[in-house]
Amino acid sequence: MSTTPIDAVSLAGLNADPMLPRPYRVQRLRKETPDTFTLDLEPSSAAAAMAFAPGQFNMLYAFGAGEAPVSISGDPAHPATLVHTIREVGAVTRALHQLKPSHTLGVRGPFGVGWPVAEARGADVVIVAGGIGLAPLRPALYHVLAARKQYGKVVLLYGTRTPADILYLRELQQWHSRFDLEVHVTVDRAPGEWHGNVGVVTKLIPRAPFDPQSTVAMLCGPEVMMRFTVQDLERRGVARENIYLSMERNMKCAVGFCGHCQYGPTFICKDGPVFRYDRLAPLLAVREI
Amino acid sequence: MENLERILVEHPFFQGMKREHLDLVVGCAANVRFDAGQFILREGEEANEFYLIRHGQVALEVFAPERGSITIQTLGEGEILGWSWLVPPYRWKFDARAVELTRAIALDGKCLREKSENDCALGYELLKRFSQVMVEHLQAARFQLLNVYDAH
Numbered sequence: 001m002s003t004t005p006i007d008a009v010s011l012a013g014l015n016a017d018p019m020l021p022r023p024y025r026v027q028r029l030r031k032e033t034p035d036t037f038t039l040d041l042e043p044s045s046a047a048a049a050m051a052f053a054p055g056q057f058n059m060l061y062a063f064g065a066g067e068a069p070v071s072i073s074g075d076p077a078h079p080a081t082l083v084h085t086i087r088e089v090g091a092v093t094r095a096l097h098q099l100k101p102s103h104t105l106g107v108r109g110p111f112g113v114g115w116p117v118a119e120a121r122g123a124d125v126v127i128v129a130g131g132i133g134l135a136p137l138r139p140a141l142y143h144v145l146a147a148r149k150q151y152g153k154v155v156l157l158y159g160t161r162t163p164a165d166i167l168y169l170r171e172l173q174q175w176h177s178r179f180d181l182e183v184h185v186t187v188d189r190a191p192g193e194w195h196g197n198v199g200v201v202t203k204l205i206p207r208a209p210f211d212p213q214s215t216v217a218m219l220c221g222p223e224v225m226m227r228f229t230v231q232d233l234e235r236r237g238v239a240r241e242n243i244y245l246s247m248e249r250n251m252k253c254a255v256g257f258c259g260h261c262q263y264g265p266t267f268i269c270k271d272g273p274v275f276r277y278d279r280l281a282p283l284l285a286v287r288e289i
Numbered sequence: 290m291e292n293l294e295r296i297l298v299e300h301p302f303f304q305g306m307k308r309e310h311l312d313l314v315v316g317c318a319a320n321v322r323f324d325a326g327q328f329i330l331r332e333g334e335e336a337n338e339f340y341l342i343r344h345g346q347v348a349l350e351v352f353a354p355e356r357g358s359i360t361i362q363t364l365g366e367g368e369i370l371g372w373s374w375l376v377p378p379y380r381w382k383f384d385a386r387a388v389e390l391t392r393a394i395a396l397d398g399k400c401l402r403e404k405s406e407n408d409c410a411l412g413y414e415l416l417k418r419f420s421q422v423m424v425e426h427l428q429a430a431r432f433q434l435l436n437v438y439d440a441h
Contacts, residue, residue, distance in 0.1 A: 130437065130438060131437075131438035132438075159438075160438055161436075161438045161439065165438065186363075188433050188436070188438070189359075190359075190360045191357075191359070191360075192350075192357050192358040192359070192360065194360065195388055195389075196363075197346075197363045197365070198348065198360045198361065198362050198363045199362045199363060199429055199433070200429050200432045200433050202429070202432070203429055206367075207365065207366065207367060221437070221438075222437040222438060224432075224435055224437045225432075225437050225438075228432055
């Protein structure tokens, strides 16, 4: 029986053992910022492409070093190439950084609940990203831009450390030149030659062009940044139930067995990583969970 | 002047201010423009005014030997620049430079300061409004100090 590519994509992973890594080959590795790189991966075998929803993540297995959860940062409409942007912070991500084109690694996934791109149809979309938090949000933006007419205003607010730490610089410049997308970038520190915004990302919220009564906000970045961002969005009038956050915890099994990423009554890996703020707010107020 | 009055009345910073106080403020206001690169304030100089930015972008800078000018914050449309006119010794603590062509309304802080000495209600109104601006800047500065992106 022949299988169309669409069928193949939609069926991928349905029968796969979630604990069994599938071999993928490195197509390309490119440096994004001084401590961040992007891996483009393709299946080693003739296996079908991995369909994924914006906001989902994979477990990447660097043989001999271990596994690390990494958000998928590519275009969900082109799942044949699996794209992950990774910050080098430990042994596994260091080993992933050492990979070269044609090298093999293991991939489990995709896992988790993604961004509410379907629920946001008809509304304004405000994407607030901090640092490498832009990577998990990029698939959502790809999706929204691919179906641009289905959404109201689309705003991307991005904050990072310095101009050298700006992720996807060329793509941000392309997005910035679009008439149907509002892009604002700010950095915490800048040398004299920087002509953009300096200050925290929340400072971009008061004047961002969106209708708070009809806005879905998607946030990803350090937890502290998201807390401040939520406050400013609420001050603008965005309802709690329309604010979504991507959470990060120590994920190991990725399917809710091991409990490493337990967050109160939820598991980040299985019930998240994307959560609606009104459901998460009581937990965010609890320290040490 | 009519145009200035309309802009000031509609600006959130002056929202809810009594007519008599607004008239005083309008009397101390003037339109100004700064070319890209032009300094608006210089550290150490007398602080006698504040600005409501109407268009453009302003960088707050501090000069460090061997490092040059470091931008600590940028301000844009609708934001208030300058509060050193309100607090002794009335000297600017930073440089402010127009990043691009910037249009603003300059308000004579020295004049308002003197009027506030004789009109406590006006002084209180101005202090309430500037306290809000200061708190927002302080919170943003603390957030910036956290270096949150390093930990992520």
